[in-house]
Amino acid sequence: MSLALRRQAIQWLPALAVFALGIGAWQGLVAAFHVQEFLLPKPSEIARTFWDERGTLWHAGIYTFKEALGGFALGSGLGILAALLFAAYRPLGIAFMPFAVAANAVPIIAFAPIMNDWFGLLNPFSKMAIAAVLCFFPVLINTLRGLTSVDPRSIELMHSYAAGRASVFRRVRIPASLPHLFAGLKIASVLSMIGAIVGEYFGGPTNALGVTILNASAYTNFPEAWAGIVLASAFGILFYGAVALAELLTTAWDPSRRAFHTE
Amino acid sequence: MATIAVERPSQTWRGGAAYGAKRSALVAAGLAAFWGIWEAYRFVGERAGITWPFTVDATNMPHIHDMLSALTKPLQPGGPRLIQLEWHWALFTGKEALLGFALGGAIGFAIAVVLAHSGILRRGLLPYIVVSQTVPILAVAPMVVVGLGTKGVKPWIAVSVIAAYLTFFPVAMNALRGLLSPDPRSMELMRSYAADRTAVLWKLRLPASLPFLFSALKISATASVIGAIIGEAPASIQDGLGGAIVNFNQYYSTGPERLWATNIVCAALGLFFFLVVLIAERLVLRRAPEHVA
């Protein structure tokens, strides 16, 4: 165990070093070149503002995160359902897939103002809707790819056991699709946070994080705006990390994951 | 913004004219079905007074033919037709997106090449490349525009930088995966020839990465358009589609079909970028990829 821990530590050491160096360089360079505060405040200043405003920022962060989470659940859930449907009835999938791929190529985020008009600026559901639409297509496309890219021999093996359709789904297709599903969910986790914030940018309640950032920079309170940005990013990282952790726990067997990070 | 994707290469495409015709028919049928569902929902919704999840009325769901006909009408009497304006906005936003795509693609690929050669840098920097995409770029955009402005950079180029920020990510991730994709035997073969890093890069890693790279460029094509559109709003640029969306959104209650029409143009621009990359992929990957590398 301690050996595994040590290896983990070595694995993450460079990343931690980069973090420390990055923050140090940011602080040093901003001070050395007298960068104006409205462009980039010092990290120490952002941290101080964050601490002073922690109550407001935290509530705003949670509010926006709830929107993102709701949109993520809704969009990903529907995406997975649609993928299962398309995988079970292939002709349906073959007919709809080109539209899903095309929809994924559309800058859906441009519809954010319309969602606000539909559901009301102050209704959190308007942001969830944007986040959900953003999440839907990547999850659908990735999951369907996973469900349909099963090695035919695995299915033949199941047929040799006289396994039924449902059994093939449960024991072969769904496990095999998990790495793809998680690839989609990781995209969706980040998109949902961005979707919520972009939605708020086009109008939302003052206790939302996007609006807080916008107002702070409108009133030239740049350290607070940056503190909000850092918080939004932190929520995005945590969300992404949570999905990545879930992936780690459920797909430890996937060999393609291992090859990527090692030498 | 369809970003954190590490795609696997798509299969090579084969098909003749019959296949193309079938596809076109399918697309036409799909669009017709969408139109039918839209109008049917509005018809039923208005009669039945549906208010959940949103109120169905002429403002929230304009007729699709109204959206299209709005394109043919001028904004002010005597002015140019909306479609002409949209064309210019689309060109402007397309220009921003194209520069962003080129910048982001080049930077993303350069990052991938560097990271492919160093495990330490990979472990040190890869997490932050993922983290970079969690930053709400929309909120940072004003600072980028103003900051680059003080250096004498034109606002539209600053918007391209924002587009590049969204574009570089899929390219970096996928190209890295592609550059690392050659199997150990292929690498051993190169070693047996005493090939240096440059030769391995050009003869092996690069051609092996092309399918991965194109998967990424398809995502990036859309991402660059998204970056250009959402970058315009905080940059207060009025000459592009993003600016138009902000404007028409303010007058949504009096002319919803104009916002919808602009969104249709945005969708078309995104699809156009995507299709150009798709066609490039098919031309390049059908032949031996090394001709291009």
Added chain:
Amino acid sequence: MNDRPAVHIKGVSKQFKAGVTALSGIDLEVRPREFVSLIGPSGCGKSTLLRIIGDLIEPSAGAVEVNGKPAHRARLDHDYGIVFQEAVLYDWRTVAKNIALPLELLRWGREKRARRVEELVELVELQGFEDHHPWQLSGGMQQRVSIARALSFDPALLLMDEPFGALDEMTRERMNLELLRIWDASGSTIVFVTHSIPEAVFLSSRVAVMSRRPGRIAGIVEVDLPQPRSARTREEPRFFELVTEVRERLAAGGLELEPAEEAS
């Protein structure tokens, strides 16, 4: 030709990180123009030994000389060509371009490359397939491309790691005959890894029998079958005697030939 050995293995041992000893105290000399097979059960380190000769991995102890030079120098000087069990062709290159790959790395001119590729395509009898891509070829044809590629720059030494292991029996026998013809035509030395006893006997001048755990050379069988060999060679009594001898040498180590792949 001088009588300097083509390959000289001196006391080579190899331990892997996990503490597994793959090879222990290997000594072997391969004379120029000789065809030497390394045979042994899975996990006896025969592929590892081949890679050490090619300087693709480093030995933990001992040294290897190729053409009188350290293995490292020999690799840099392009003294050997290598063929793996899989053909390892680059999918994006045609047959001709796959064969020309090492020549490009050696910076041969375009015309010189084209002429050499033409010769090689003829040698491995793939005329008409120059512009095909690897996926359009059968397994045997792919392996012939791989052999042509290894021979392209006319190396004095050819290292082959179970090159026909993935082929069916009939293709394998035909490829064996072709390899002997190519060996004769090219005048190179061959070190050949296999786990097929008849294949080793049929092809080789000498067969080095290896044992497992740790891998070492258990004995060397001189194959005194007359040259050139033909399909009839496989029917001669002496062939069967030699096959039996190799099999007994393998069994002497208490080793079955094809144990299940161990998990490590």
